[in-house]
Amino acid sequence: MTATANDLDWWRNAVVYQVYIRSFADGNGDGTGDLAGLRGKLDHIARLGVDAIWINPWYPSPLADGGYDVADYRAINPMFGDTAQAEALIAEAHRRGIRVLLDIVPNHHSDEHAWFRQALAAGPGSPERDRYVFRDGRGPDGARPPNNWESMFGGPAWERVPDGQWYLHLFDVKQPDVNWDNAEVRADFEQTLRFWFDRGVDGFRIDVANAMVKQPGLPDVVPGVNDVQDGGHPYLDREGVHEVYRSWRAIGDSYDPPKVFVAEAWVPDPERLARYLRPDELQTAFSFNFLTAAWLADDLRRNIDDALAENAAVGAPATWVLSNHDVCRHPSRLSRKPETGRGWNLDDVLDLPADPELGLRRARAATLLMLALPGTAYLYQGEEFGLPEVEDIPAERLDDPTWELSGHTERGRDGCRVPLPWAAEEPAFGFSAGAAAEPWLPQPDVFARHAADVQEAAPDSVLHLYRDALAIRRAHPALGGGELTWQDSPEGTLALSRISDGGEGGFTALVNVSSAPVSLPEDAEVLLASGSLTPRDELPADTTVWLRH
Structure with missing residues (x-):
């Protein structure tokens, strides 16, 4: 990998692309994504302009929970390939300047472990x-x-x-929780970290990072007393997790360059989240409150401010995300009314009327807002094609354990995990190579308009918007690191300016979350917009513009 001046702290302003390997690209034609498929699409990822990829669990697993039921942490699931192919992928990504993060699942094993x-x-x-x-x-x-x-x-x-x-089993019955008071458990996970670090992996995303340590005696949860994650819950966000992460950070720091961690910790208070990011613990953690914010200017600004303030107090960057393998894709979330406050899963919003075109317009605007913020941004595979959530997968094809465990009342997360469309006119939209088998989850007809080749051919497509935004973000001195300052702007809008660590500025993002067009600042040059301006060069509703001035 080509060295840069920011090698030691690249994670402070990186853009990371999430690969749900089972649904990314199928290299052997069996209907399931694999390492061969991923290796064949590395140029697509590189052309986007990201700094790293995060790969969801690729370990041997009975797939009771999409691979998060791990049977062996130091091997590759044969349906995806083998360790030699994984090492080749890491080397090929590094040659393109792309770092590789894996997923580690420390709260539980598979019952087949x-x-x-x-x-x-x-x-x-x-x-x-x-x-x-x-x-x-x-x-x-x-x-x-x-x-x-x-x-x-x-x-x-x-x-x-x-x-x-x-x-x-805090999750599926086939996912028994491990005992973090046991020294063998701690040592075994430390061995797993070193196993993959020694093979060139650059870091880990930590699954359910706030749920490993349990209160001695395992007392009942008492509604209204300890059902809020304030450090007193019997199995969520307990103080003991921080000791674990201090030991992991020491292991990561023993490598040159140091390895990096990002925590998936669903805690409601940014101050609690910042505790995971103290200087001797983890470098980054997802700021999920931004993902769950309503599409309202005040709510967005409040959640951005809270994350930036609490993270700055411990010297850590904020880590932004709009979609991932566990939540309804943001074009579909944003296609519902912004004030509903229903949540972020498909089942939270499924009964609400949706406007797909509105959702895609808002999704484009939200992406430019996210990429204008200081810190790290994560992208989920397929969002660069504008993919919606697949909301009508036939019941007999649903794979998420939530469907069965909820008594067939919650559809779960399969709708954001449908295999990607690469070519509109090919079988399975080009997901599989050769004589393609049926994909493991069915793809809807609407995927044809989102296929990579269709996106490539349309200059105003979501794909080109992502490439352009990432190119500007990488080149502009005020983006990535540096300060954010809010500017006065019309009601229902957000205007943020960025100044680099070296004092260079001249960048403003204006986000119109209102229902009417607004005027642009005088003497501003448009760098990029999430949608077309009005004939009077005003910013329409549900649109973001990047300006140089």
Whole structure:
């Protein structure tokens, strides 16, 4: 990889592209994305102009939860390829100047992990069971779960095994929680970090980074008392996680250049999130409050300000994201009314009327807002094509465990995981090579208009908007790092100016979240706009413009 002056702190203003490998590109024609497909599309990613890729779990897994049920953390799922192909991918990405982040899942294993099989065979009280959270049940015959904890996917968080004990699974029943009070567990995850770091991986995204450590005694959750994540919840955002991350940071810092971490920590308070980013802990954590903000000027500004202020207090950059593999794609979220406050999952908004064209217009505007902010930005595969959420996958094809565990009342996250369209006129829209098998999730007809080749041929497409925005962001001295200053602007709009660390400025982003066009500042030159200006050169509703002045 070509060295730059910012090698040690590249993560402070990077743009990272998320690859959900199962749905990115299929290199062997079996209907499932794989390493061969990803390697074949690295030039697409490089041409976008990103600094790194984050790859969702590629480890051996029974795929009960899309790969987040890991059976072996130091191998590659054969459906994706093998370790030699993974090492080749890392080297090929580095040659293009693209760093590689992997996903690590520290809260739970797959029930097919060798350790869990050993735990079931060894029986109560054994060292093998101590690697997990096994407990006797309540009641005279132990037939009731040890406490009232519930799975994130629905239903109780406990499963009874034939010898009568219960094991904890905060997620799917096939994802037993590991015991972070166990020294073997801690050492094994540290070995996994080193295994991949030694193969050239540049860092990790940490899954459910706030849910590993449990309160001793495993007390019930008491509604109204400890159901807010303020440090007193029995299994969320507990103080003990910070000790883990201090040890991980030391491992990452022992490499030259140092390795990088980003936390997925859904905590409601930016001050709590900043605790994960103290100088001896993790470098970055997703500012999800920006993702969940309503499409209203005041709400957007408040969440941006909160994230910037709390992160600055610990010397960390903010990390922005609009879509990922766990949330409804933002063109579809934004196609609903902005004031609903329904949430960020498909099931939160599915019953609301949608305007897809409005949603795409807002999505383009939101992307330019995000890329104008100081800090790191994450993009989710397919958003550069303007892909919507697929909201009508047939029930018999749904794969997300949420569908079954909710008693068929919540469709879950499959709609943002549908395989990408690369070529409008090819079978499976070019997702698979050769004689293509049917993709593992069905693609809707509307994907034809979003296919990569269609986007490539249209100068005003979402794809060209992303490329242009990332090129400007990389070249402009005021973008990436540096300060943000809010300017006075009409009601229902946001105007932010950027000044570089060296004092260079001259950049303003104006976002019109109102329902009427607004005038541009005098003597401003348009660098890029998310949509066409009016005939009077005004900024229309639901549009963002980047200005030089």
